[in-house]
Amino acid sequence: MPNYWLMKSEPDVFSIDQLQKQQTSLWDGVRNYQARNFMMKDMKPGDRVLFYHSNAKPPGVAGLATISKEAVPDPTQFNKKSEYYDPKAQADHPRWFCVEVAFAKKFNRLVTLDEIRKKKGLEKMLVIQKGQRLSIQPVTKKDFDIICKMGEGS
DNA sequence: GCCAACGTTGGC
DNA sequence: GCCAACGTTGGC
Numbered sequence: 001m002p003n004y005w006l007m008k009s010e011p012d013v014f015s016i017d018q019l020q021k022q023q024t025s026l027w028d029g030v031r032n033y034q035a036r037n038f039m040m041k042d043m044k045p046g047d048r049v050l051f052y053h054s055n056a057k058p059p060g061v062a063g064l065a066t067i068s069k070e071a072v073p074d075p076t077q078f079n080k081k082s083e084y085y086d087p088k089a090q091a092d093h094p095r096w097f098c099v100e101v102a103f104a105k106k107f108n109r110l111v112t113l114d115e116i117r118k119k120k121g122l123e124k125m126l127v128i129q130k131g132q133r134l135s136i137q138p139v140t141k142k143d144f145d146i147i148c149k150m151g152e153g154s
Numbered sequence: 155g156c157c158a159a160c161g162t163t164g165g166c
Numbered sequence: 167g168c169c170a171a172c173g174t175t176g177g178c
């Protein structure tokens with residue numbers, strides 16, 4: 001049975017269109033322990049993902065992805081030239097992990113944060129809770145399905 | 155660009 | 167282990 005997630009990305013940095021172009025991508029650069037733990041411990045291949053565009057105008061869910069590989073050490077933590085370089089990470093003791101995601105589909109229309117706020121039944125989604133800024137969040141199947149329908153509508 | 159909310163760091 | 171200072175997120 002798959003789990004359901006919402007993963008945030010700033011479209012200026014990495015968008016659903018880029019994922020579609022390259023089909024798969026490591027979800028690297030996550031530097032938050034709670035988000036890391038979701039990837040390390042809870043995500044497994046086949047899990048479904050709402051691809052959320054944050055810091056966008058407007059922000060919202062742009063499409064769907066699927067977890068294609070379980071977590072591996074995030075290579076950017078060892079790369080001194082990367083903005084995600086972490087001097088405290090050691091090769092034999094990595095600190096950060098990332099899963100691989102595969103493109104699934106781009107919605108016909110963006111499901112905006114504003115619509116999610118107003119939609120009956122989605123009141124409990126973490127993404128609309130005040131102060132919630134975790135970049136990877138668990139989602140219920142019910143909420144996942146509602147968002148999918150909204151994204152496929154006209 | 156502002157800033158509320160939250161996470162992390164580091165001195166003690 | 168506390169907590170002030172600082173950094174980041176992300177909507178607006």
